[in-house]
Amino acid sequence: MVKGIGGTTKSIQSSVSVKLFSRFDLSVCFNMDSLVVDKVTERLPTVSVDISSLINFNNLSLADDAYAVPGDIDLLIGASIFPHLLLSRKVQGQSDCLSPLALETVLGYVIVGSAPALVDCHASVSYCCATDPLDAAVRKFWQIEEVNAPKLLSPDDKACEDIYNSTTTRDADGRYVVALPFKGDVFSLGDSFKKSKNRFLCLERKMQASPALKEAYDNVISEYLNKGFISPAPIDTEETRNLPSYTIPHHGIIREDKLTSKLRIVLDGSSKSSSQISLNDILYNGQNLQGNLFHIIVNFRLYRIALSADIRQMFLCIGVRPCDRRFQRILYRFSPQEPLKVYEFNRVCFGLKSSPFHALRTIKQLILDEGASYPRAQQTVNTVGCHHTVGVFEA
Template identity: 60%
Template sequence: MDVVFLHIALKKLDPDTVRAFEMEHRSSEMPSFHSFASFVRDQIKVMQRSPNVKQEIKRCVDRRQTQPSKIAGSLTYVTATSASLQHACIVCKDKHGNLYNCATFRKYSPSERYKLVKTNNLCLNCLSDKHLVAKCNSRSVCSTCARKYHTLLHFENSNIAASSKADKEFTPTKVNDSSGRPGDVALCSLANMGAQPPSTVLLGTARILVRDSRGNEQSVRTLLDSGAQNSFITRQCYQRLGLVINRSLSCPVEKGIGGTSKASQGYINLKFYSRIDRNVNFDINALVVDRVTERLPTVSVDTSAMIEFKNLTLADDTYAVPGNIDMLIGASLFPHLLLNNKVRGNSSHTAPYALETVLGYVIVGSAPIMDSISATSYCGMAVEPLESLVRKFWEMEEVNVPPIASSDDRLCEEINVRTTVRDRDGRYSVALPFKGDVLSLGDSRQMAEKRFYSLELKRSL
């Protein structure tokens, strides 16, 4: 009966207490219920001597900065653990949770710590005795070199190159719970992501004036490209202008990067004017295509870092804001637009330039983009429904009433206890229970014989 009571009692305990009980009774012999009761009483005394159940906050940092343009962040996890069930430290024999909290262990040199961890078969990453580093689920790494081992095991003269600058270490904060009972487990995380401002490349854009079919001037945003043999205009733009398209069988085939080719839909002849000087105008033939390029620039540009361009007459006032490109002016006209003057953005060797053209100053080169800083917080708590808590309460408080056994059940139990044996092969054998009152079955022989003769007669036919 001790086995049954012990099994039921262990199911009522939490996993940490069960694990502590198993560690205390490591022998192959089955522990008795009396030893279990003594263990529980000892645990109660420990809890009563500690009025405040200590809780420890474990924080894991697993974010490292690999490139200046990539996002660097920190992730914090909060879990609650009871300090009353902690095992004794292998160094100082004190109960202080994990090995990295041991003051004596911290006084050792890194080589001595490493030898101690290897000798006791501990995990190199989290210093736990439950698993090795190959099976460690912890996402934390060394804060010095970002390798998968604990920071306390890092050698100062190690040949391991630091691949990134890790986040600063911080001391875990102790939180006391005066309720005297384990609380709900809550997981909280806070991720702060700050991106250092990378740069993008500005291509020269300008706004020109084009007369439509009704004689009205419309603004067209164009890209100045010295690497294009032809000039292009989007189908949407020429439809807006209402100009006539010339469809010819000899329309050239446009080729892009990688040798991809596509035939144009035709070409249109148009005249455009400069916004700053109406006397400057050009006639060009532009091939009609579905799209010239993507929106330019690809991201918003930080104009505060280019104050040198503030007083210039720009060819495109919206050069820093992503927008559609309606037209492309190729190399056949590009050199006729350039003038001699140019202005440098700042003293940096990667600063953009403002090139003077007859359309205004065109901004070309590398430029910083807008800073992107975002903070995301999340807090989740697992709370059981009220119905589940009430059901557990009644199940725990309900008195187990054993079922009333009938006379046949008692007889079967008696036969089972009396006749159950174990043979040499390890198999169990038990006698089958038979009813003692055979007369209650009645006189069935005559009926069975009639059925037997009837079956014989059917088969003989």
């Protein structure tokens, strides 16, 4: 293997011994061991040389009389021999200091340097027209002209939709109450309390080191309690003692850009229990109901003014049926001197993989149930999507 500029390599086909003679003096002879490759380099020079401006070389005994015409390179002489070829005399091609030189060697004069190229005065123009194959053109036509059709649900998405339709209710206040869409056996969940306790104790030490984080966390938990988002977990009875449950580790994310609550509590529904199964492992994702991002961006180009809005505490506006709340338990206490308390989320919480589906599917259900009373809201959600509403107005 021979390596060259930039790490390029050439495979060696064989080796050969070469005896090199001068065409002017046969007594000048060099022995070389050479490697054989399929190609030394491209034809050199790359373009024809304009010899009319190199008249000083006309009477010199050149090692290569055809130096001005591109030709194949048959042999590359190594640095071990080249110094022994050079003699003392050199001839300048032109008065210009940058013109090529003719260096005298034992093989004859060799031309070295930047030589004037012979430019072809004839210009050629080529025209190429490429067309798509017929099958590609037909395929593109059907893609462009295809009528939008509702996407077919996967078996998992259909099962999740069926669970939603068969279990979702509304309470006395009109709030939607949903069920966790289980796809696996809830009894496959192992013990999650121990890991959740260790994670909370770590969080508690972090809060003790940061009074601002502690205050923000306490305020959010207090708000959740006051608004009924969470409540103390009921004491297990004889009937519920052997039922599976899941205690979810949680942490806080500080959002300095928020004007109101700067802390969001995120639940880790993917934390493995002692059986190496997490709550998210046995939940359906549900269909992706987020709005088409391209349509949302295009709406900004319709008019001069655009308004963007979202729903505050969107997930927490949706209730979870009581029998599923035991799978949404968290640990918390307001002081290290207090015993750890177990709370249950009464609402859809942030951190379960089914929560985005519940939030967007419930808005869709709200439009189906109440859209006739709010036609403009119905039109906006159906047009833009319900994940992020953008309204555009003409000024």
